[in-house]
Amino acid sequence: MRPLYTLLLYLLTPFVLLRLLLRSRALPDYRRRWNERFGFVPRPEQPVAVWVHAVSVGESLAAMPLIKALVERHGRGRVWVTTTTPTGSARVTEALGDAVLHSYMPYDLPDAVARFIDRIRPGRVVIMETELWPNLFQALKRRRIPLLVANARLSPRSFRGYSRVRGFAADTLACCRVAAQSPADAERFRSLGAPQVTVMGNIKFDLALPEAQLAAGRELRERVGTQRPVWIAASTHEGEELAALQAHAALRRRWPDAVLILVPRHPQRFDEAARTIERQGLAYRRRSEPRAFGDAAVLLGDSMGEIFVYYAAGDAAFVGGSLVDVGGHNVLEPAAAGLPVLFGPRMHNFLPARELLLAREAAVEVADAAGLEPALTRLFEDAALRERMGAAGREAVAANRGALHKLLQELESA
Known part of the structure; x- marks a missing residue:
């Protein structure tokens, strides 16, 4: 075969x-x-x-x-x-x-x-x-x-x-x-x-938290406002930005100063995400812009390689690719950063991580886009719940480290 x-690869190469x-x-x-x-x-x-x-x-x-x-x-x-x-x-x-x-x-x-x-x-x-x-x-x-x-x-x-x-x-x-x-x-x-x-095991558990990004995230939170509720929608795909923005608009009816950090998965979609924010009538700033954040409702994370900056600035995180048929993205990163984690039902690419975080009560799975706002409302209402979930996520990640050492041993034995 x-x-x-x-043969098919050679025939398809011009189209690729x-x-x-x-x-x-x-x-x-x-x-x-x-x-x-x-x-x-x-x-x-x-x-x-x-x-x-x-x-x-x-x-x-x-x-x-x-x-x-x-x-x-x-x-x-x-x-x-x-x-x-x-x-x-x-x-x-x-x-x-x-x-x-x-x-x-x-x-x-x-x-x-x-x-x-x-x-x-x-x-x-x-x-x-x-x-x-x-x-x-x-x-x-x-x-x-x-x-x-x-x-x-x-x-x-x-x-x-x-x-x-x-x-x-x-x-x-x-x-x-x-x-x-x-x-x-x-x-x-x-x-x-x-x-x-x-x-x-999964070497994603062995990812060291980058201290420089964590420090930058804390500084970002200072600029956004330490008393404002902040959540992240990370690694989002088409359709998920709109879902996040609609959930955020509903949240702001109760918490008018709440902030969404919106981080599309692919950089070519940054401008598209900006247009979606504008259509929702929400004031926003881009991460790439030097001007002050002010009272904007949304920060568009239009940068690459800074995911822990955003996680360090937030109170909770939704991980995308899970409300659409992508299969989810890395939910261990926000858990390692100590955040309560939310994701949708389409997590077939990260089933072990999904099961671990749900079993440890470190995450919430929402059934659909409509489930985002109630789940976030519960987290924003209960600081003790956020703390428990964040601590459970950190502990779950720490308890499962060790795959890197095994991989290095396996490589050396070849």
């Missing part, structure tokens, strides 16, 4: 490039560095000890503790990090600078993959979460380069999709070891035919 898959051009109208970086997507990267001056791939911002943030530990272990310039999206690329560059080598991930075309591997010559490869690339995995196997799919998760929905091509999936998974987030994830990988699966 792999020859058919490869066209899609990059179309997306570049909103985010110009999509039209840059195309050579990297075909494996044309400079040869490193010294051997690459580990190549780590993290597709976008979420995966890059999850991989950050691992990448930093690998740099500390192997030295600067000996870890190569790839991403797929410009936002992921920007996050890696901003957080790690020249401590790592960085490029886009090559497309899963045999010549592009071979060219890339032969140029960087990695000693080991780590693919974050669930990025299964048949040609890449086979190329690494032929070269006897150890491959680990780390922090691996496989939702029931994704499992059903891969089950339709079970033999093809099994051939791909036979090329790697899988370090699964949970026993349920591990069982789904084994059911697809993965021969080497271990449960190591």
Whole structure:
């Protein structure tokens, strides 16, 4: 089946490039560095000890503790990090600078993959979460380069999709070891035919809170107003900004000075979110604007890599991608910051984290957009409840640390 898959990839490549051009109208970086997507990267001056791939911002943030530990272990310039999206690329560059080598991930075309591997010559490869690339995995196997799919998760929905091509999936998974987030994830990988699966937990629990961002968040809260109720709607998608703004307008009927920090998931949607705020008739400021916040009702978080600034400035957090059919985003970050967490019913990409926070009474799941305002009202009415939920979230995250150490041991044993 792999020859058919490869043929389809070559046939689709022109359309993929066209899609990059179309997306570049909103985010110009999509039209840059195309050579990297075909494996044309400079040869490193010294051997690459580990190549780590993290597709976008979420995966890059999850991989950050691992990448930093690998740099500390192997030295600067000996870890190569790839991403797929410009936002992921920007996050890696901003957080790690020249401590790592960085490029886009090559497309899963045999010549592009071979060219890339032969140029960087990695000693080991780590693919974050669930990025299964048949040609890449086979190329690494032929070269006897150890491959680990780390922090691996496989939702029931994704499992059903891969089950339709079970033999093809099994051939791909036979090329790697899988370090699964949970026993349920591990069982789904084994059911697809993965021969080497271990449960190591979720390294997102090992994310260190960035002190500089926490300090900046406290300063932001001072500027917004320490006595004003503040909540965050983070990583929102189309439709969720409107839901958050409508909930906020209802909240302001009881708390006229309440503030919403609205943080869209993708930077190309910042301006769209601003127009949505304007249509709701709410006064707002942008994070990127230097002027004073004043009595504005909304702060638009139009910056990248500052999520803990926003969490440190708030009293509660709603995490997006959960009211729409995306599958949710990282609810462990606001929990680690000590905030009560809200999310919608579509959390299939973060089921273990969802179950943990609900079991610890650190989070509230709302059934739909209409459930946001009552849940927030309850939290704003009860400071003791906010404190209990925030403390429970911090404790839940702290109690589940340790996956990073296991992953490093697994890599060293390859």
